[in-house]
Amino acid sequence: MTSKTKVAVLISGRGSNMEALVRAAQDPACPFEIALVLANKPEAGGLATASAAGIEALCVDQKPFGKDRAAHEHAIDAALRERGIEVVALAGYMRILTPFLVDAWAGRMLNIHPSLLPAYPGLNTHARALAAGDAEAGCTVHLVTAGVDEGPVLGQARVTVLPGDDEHALASRVLEQEHRLYPKALADFVRAL
Numbered sequence: 279m280t281s282k283t284k285v286a287v288l289i290s291g292r293g294s295n296m297e298a299l300v301r302a303a304q305d306p307a308c309p310f311e312i313a314l315v316l317a318n319k320p321e322a323g324g325l326a327t328a329s330a331a332g333i334e335a336l337c338v339d340q341k342p343f344g345k346d347r348a349a350h351e352h353a354i355d356a357a358l359r360e361r362g363i364e365v366v367a368l369a370g371y372m373r374i375l376t377p378f379l380v381d382a383w384a385g386r387m388l389n390i391h392p393s394l395l396p397a398y399p400g401l402n403t404h405a406r407a408l409a410a411g412d413a414e415a416g417c418t419v420h421l422v423t424a425g426v427d428e429g430p431v432l433g434q435a436r437v438t439v440l441p442g443d444d445e446h447a448l449a450s451r452v453l454e455q456e457h458r459l460y461p462k463a464l465a466d467f468v469r470a471l
Contacts, residue, residue, distance in 0.1 A: 283468045286314040286363040288354075288371040293317075293324020294453065295369035295390055295460050300331050302461030309468045314361050316354065318373055334361070340373070351379040358383075365471075367464055368422065380424050387422040388467060390460045392452050394418060394434055399427030404445045404452065415439055415448055417456045419463035433463035 285303075287296040296315055303312045315328035318340045328335040336357060343350035355378070358366065368389040380387070393403035395418040407415045416436040421429035435455035439448060 282309060282311040283364050283471065284313040284362055285310045285365045285367055285464070285468075286316055286358050286361070287312055287328075287367045287369050289315060289317050289322055289324040289369050290319055290372040291322055291324065291370050293322065293327055293369060295456055296324050296367075297327060298457035299367060299369065299461055299464060300328070300333065302465065308461075309465055310365065314358070314363060316357060318350070318354075318371070324370075347373070348376050348378050351376055355379060355382050365464075365468060367460070369460070374426060375422065377424055380422055383422070385421065388419055388432065388464060389422050389427070389429070390456055390463075391418050391420065391427050392449065392456065393427075394436065395420060395427055395431060404448045407439065408443060408445065408448065412439055415452055417452050417459055419460055432467055433459055435459040 287299055289296050300312050302308055303310055312333050314334050314336060315324060316336045316338060317325050318338060320337045320339055325335040325337060338353050338357060340350050366383050366387040394416040398406045404415065414436050416434055418434045419432045421432065423429035435458065437451045437455055
């Protein structure tokens with residue numbers, strides 16, 4: 279049997295997409311393993327979830343680095359390399375990356391975004407889709423590049439916008455699709471490496 283690709287998941291909060299990846303990785307046929315969950319905030323709830331699942335949970339707290347984002351990312355990069363990480367999956371990691379980390383992991387860093395890119399990069403995606411009167415919303419898995427949410431699309435899932443939807447209702451249905459899409463897109467990506 280070939281060894282599984284070692285994936286690190288970067289989070290900033292509760293880590294529900296990380297949990298979906300962890301569940302997928304438990305399938306013996308899954309081509310990846312979650313070898314590390316790394317957060318930039320010590321209060322990130324996903325750290326406890328990862329630890330409870332037997333996965334190394336590490337916080338590289340952004341606060342001691344102040345405004346020096348590159349120094350923070352050098353510490354993250356060192357942690358990833360020390361553990362032999364091969365692919366990085368951003369899952370609710372709420373920091374815009376500097377060119378250093380993007381370039382260091384070019385072609386090996388994925389992100390999930392709660393819109394049908396290229397529509398609505400950045401924040402407040404559901405409110406923007408509702409304000410525009412869109413008939414569909416959804417989520418996108420893409421490779422991370424220097425531009426925010428601009429990398430090549432690896433997969434998308436669509437959700438119909440229903441009459442009476444508010445941000446919360448739409449976000450909830452999109453999140454369900456994220457939890458299906460991300461494990462599949464990551465597995466497909468890893469198989470193609």
